[in-house]
Amino acid sequence: xxxxxxxxxxxxxxxxxxxxLNRPDxxxxxxxxxxxxxxxxxxxxxxxxxxACVLVAADGPAFCAGADLKERSGMDDDQIRGRRLRxxxxxxxIEGLAMPTIAVVGGACIGSGCxxxxxxxxxxxxxxxxxxxxxxxxxxxxxxxxxxxxxxRRLAKELLFTGRALDAAEAxxxxxxxxxxxDDALQAAADELAAQICRAPVAALRQTKQAIDRGADDxxxxxxxxxxxxxxxxxxxxxxxxxxxxxxxxxxxS
Numbered sequence: 001x002x003x004x005x006x007x008x009x010x011x012x013x014x015x016x017x018x019x020x021l022n023r024p025d026x027x028x029x030x031x032x033x034x035x036x037x038x039x040x041x042x043x044x045x046x047x048x049x050x051x052a053c054v055l056v057a058a059d060g061p062a063f064c065a066g067a068d069l070k071e072r073s074g075m076d077d078d079q080i081r082g083r084r085l086r087x088x089x090x091x092x093x094i095e096g097l098a099m100p101t102i103a104v105v106g107g108a109c110i111g112s113g114c115x116x117x118x119x120x121x122x123x124x125x126x127x128x129x130x131x132x133x134x135x136x137x138x139x140x141x142x143x144x145x146x147x148x149x150x151x152x153r154r155l156a157k158e159l160l161f162t163g164r165a166l167d168a169a170e171a172x173x174x175x176x177x178x179x180x181x182x183d184d185a186l187q188a189a190a191d192e193l194a195a196q197i198c199r200a201p202v203a204a205l206r207q208t209k210q211a212i213d214r215g216a217d218d219x220x221x222x223x224x225x226x227x228x229x230x231x232x233x234x235x236x237x238x239x240x241x242x243x244x245x246x247x248x249x250x251x252x253x254s
Contacts, residue, residue: 004037012198014052017045024060030112031068035086042093052198057104064113094119098206100197104190105129118146124190126183129168137163
């Protein structure tokens with residue numbers, strides 16, 4: 001049985017993919033098998049040109065309880081290194097997807113789970129969700145890059161040094177989470193958000209994401225060049241014409 005489920009369905013102008021962590025009995029703890037299955041699912045999504053959006057969610061009461069410590073306890077240094085590199089490849093693959101990705105977090109999101117969620121473009125969480133980075137307290141190193149880019153270095157250091165848990169409200173207040181909804185409305189809220197995104201032409205979504213991500217690592221003038229290049233690609237593919245009729249309302253655009 002796969003530790004990660006992958007399914008797609010029609011949605012708006014394209015298709016929606018659902019990637020689901022599927023080790024509920026282990027609180028979706030990340031083990032070697034899940035690293036490989038998650039990477040395979042993400043690569044499958046990457047190869048679909050009509051995919052407009054990806055939801056990354058989990059089965060069971062926890063999003064992900066972090067690394068599978070039972071598996072890790074029987075590993076030597078090389079095996080631990082290999083497992084962590086497999087996880088990094090999965091995180092990077094999520095982050096590198098061309099289409100918008102949304103983490104749908106209910107329950108505990110710990111360590112590796114936070115990395116999976118943070119690799120998505122943004123997070124929608126249930127009120128009962130919690131986020132914790134226990135790596136330093138466990139004597140190891142992790143989550144030093146994405147977290148600091150999202151919440152800033154000073155707050156990232158506090159969270160990593162102490163390993164304290166954040167509830168959903170605080171996670172939203174610091175910018176780690178975009179939206180918080182009642183737990184029993186989480187799936188419906190995520191589906192509605194995905195449907196809103198899927199109304200846009202697939203090419204425009206991908207061009208916009210590319211311009212934001214590339215520009216974030218460049219100077220102000222270099223970042224503007226990335227947007228200009230995205231606009232040129234947008235004109236060449238004529239996706240803007242579809243958006244004129246398929247987009248919400250008829251208001252002005254840039």
